[in-house]
Amino acid sequence: MATMTYKTALDEAVAIEMRRDERVFYMSTAVPDGWVEEFGADRVRCSPISENMMTGMALGAAGSGMRPVVNWRATTFTFVAFDQIVNHVAKLRYMVGGQADFPILFRCYYMGGMRTAAQHTQSAYAMFAHVPGLKLVAPSNPADAMGLLRSAIRDNNPVVSFEALRLDGIEGSVPDEHHVPLGAAAIPRRGTDVTLVALGSMVSTALEAADELADEGISVEVIDPRTLVPLDVATIRDSVGATGRLVVADESPPRCSMAAEIITTVVEDADTFGALVAPAKRVTIADVPIPFSPPLEDHVLPGVDAVRTAIRQTMGDE
C-alpha cells in the first residue's frame, strides 16, 4: 500500500508495466521525467506533433507484436487522430477476421473547470463510445487509475483512458500489485433512496453531494462505472431496481452522451423500468461550447449544486 496522487498513479501504472514487459513502449509529444533514463529513448519515444500518425503507428506496432502506450495528452487533440481511431484502431481486428490482436493503451485528459475555454474542455468519451471496437475507462481516483491502467495495458485490445486533469493532485492509497478488471463498476457509497451514477471527474462531486444530502435524510447510492465500454450494466440495474430512482452525473454535453446511454440501458429493461418511481435525470454540461470566463464556465458545468438539485427533484422535493 502506498499513498500517491492520481497523476502519479496513472504514470506509475505505465512504468510498472514497462518494467514487467519489454514489449510495452511509450509514445507521446512529451514524456515523463526520468523515463528516458530508466527505459531508454527507444522505448520512450518523444514524438512529433502528429496525433494521427502516432495512433496509426501504435496500431501497426501492436499488430507486429508490441504493446504500445500512446498519450495523446489533451482529449481535444484526439480529434485530429479520429481517422486512425475510428477507421483503423477500432475496426482492424474485426475487418481482418481476428488474424491478429491489437493491444494498445491510449491516454488522454479532459479538464472541466480549468478555465481553458471551448476547445480544451471536452471529455469526448461519448464520441468514442459510439464506435464499436474500443474499450474505454475513466478512472476517478488514484487506486483505480493504477488498477485500470495496468489492466488496460495487459488487455489484448485497444483501450482508451479518459483522465480528469482536475484530479491530478488528489492523493489516495493504492494497494500493491493493484489491478481493476475492465467492465466492473465500483459502488463507493451505499444508499437506499437514489442511484447516482457518476463518471470520472464527477465521482468526487457526486460523493460530496451525497454527503450533504445525507444530512437532509436522503440516502444516495453512488456508482462509479470506472469502465465506460464495456459498461457494467448489471450493477447499475441492480441498484436502480432497489432504489427506484436514477440520476447520472456526466461532465459532457447531454445529447447522445454516456448519461443518455446509461439511462437507456435502465429504461429498456422491463424489470428495472418497472421499479422506477420517478423519471430518470441527467446532470451534464449545458448544450453549449464551454465559455472561458469563470462565472460563465461555472454556470454551464455540472457541480455539486446541480447534482443535489437533480436528486431532490427525483425525490419530489423540488
Added chain:
Amino acid sequence: MNADCKPGELVGLLRTMMVIRRFEERTLELQAAGLVHGAVHPSIGQEAAAVGVCSLLRPEDRLVSTHRGHGHCIAKGADLDRMMAELFGRRDGYCRGKGGSMHVAAFEVGMLGANGIVAGGLPIAAGAALAEMLAGSDNVAVGFFGDGATGEGAFHESMNVSRLWNLPVVWVCENNLYAADTALENTMPTPDAARYAAGYDMPSLIVDGNDVLAVRAAAAEAINRARTGGGPTFLEAKTFRRTQHVVRGAPVPDRRPAEIHAEWLRRDPIDRFSARLAAAGELPDDVLVGVKEDVEQALTAAIAFAAASPFPEPDEAFDGVFGQ
C-alpha cells in the same frame, strides 16, 4: 536483364504478374456474375510495381496496402484460395468474410491489410517498421500508396516520422497519374511525388513502374538500406491503371483521354516483360504456354475453393470485435 535474378526467377516474376492480372480479370467477371460482392478496385496495368518490390521481401517483412490491394497481397505470397473466398464473402476467406476486397489481409505472410482510407495505411506501416526496429530484427516494412495519398496529412506525418526515427521502411508511391478520376495536375504541385522526399531529407528513386526489373532494382536498393539501418526510402513508380478506379454496379464513363490509355497499353508491364524475356531467349513458347496454363489452373482452383466455402452464419457478425 538481371535485377539480380537467379535462373527461373525471371519467369517467376512474369508468372506472379500474370496471376495478379488474371485474378483481377476473373474477379471482375465474378463481380458481374454476382459472386464477388461490393466494390472492386482493380490494379490492372500496375502489376510490375507490386511484383518488383514484393519479390524481394521475406514473409516476415511487413506490408501495408491501399484500396487497390489485390496485387500487393498476391505478390507478398498470400494464398489465392483464401483471398478469393474473402472476395466471395465466405467463411474460409482470410478475414472470415468481414473484410472483402478493400480489407483483404494475410498476416501469415506479413500483409497487414488493404485499406479503404487513402493514406490510412501509412502510419500503420511506420508502426510495423518501428516494431521491427524495437525487436532488433532486420525485417522491414513497405507502405504502398498512390499519388492521391500525397494530399493527406497521414502521408506527410508518416514521411516525417520515418526519417526522424530512421525507420526500416520503404515507401512505394504507385503514381498512376490519377487520384480516382482527378488528374495529377489538380492534386500535386509537381508531377513527381518523390520530390516530397527532399523535404524530409529522405533518399528517393523514380522508376518506370511498368518495368518490373527497373522496379526490382530500385526496390533492392531501398530494401537493403532499410535492412541495414539506413532508414526509409521514397520509391516512386510511374504507372497507369488501365481499368476504372472502382468497379461496382453499372460502369461509369472513364474521363481519362484515349491517347493516354493507348500510350500506356503499349507499355503494358506483362506484354513488355514477356517480349523482353522472349527476345533474350528466356521464355521459350512452351514455357509461356505452361505458365499461362498454370496460372489459369491456380485461379480455377481458387474460384472453386471460394464457391465451395460456406457463407458465415449470420451470428458470426458478432464475433471478433474484441480479442480475448
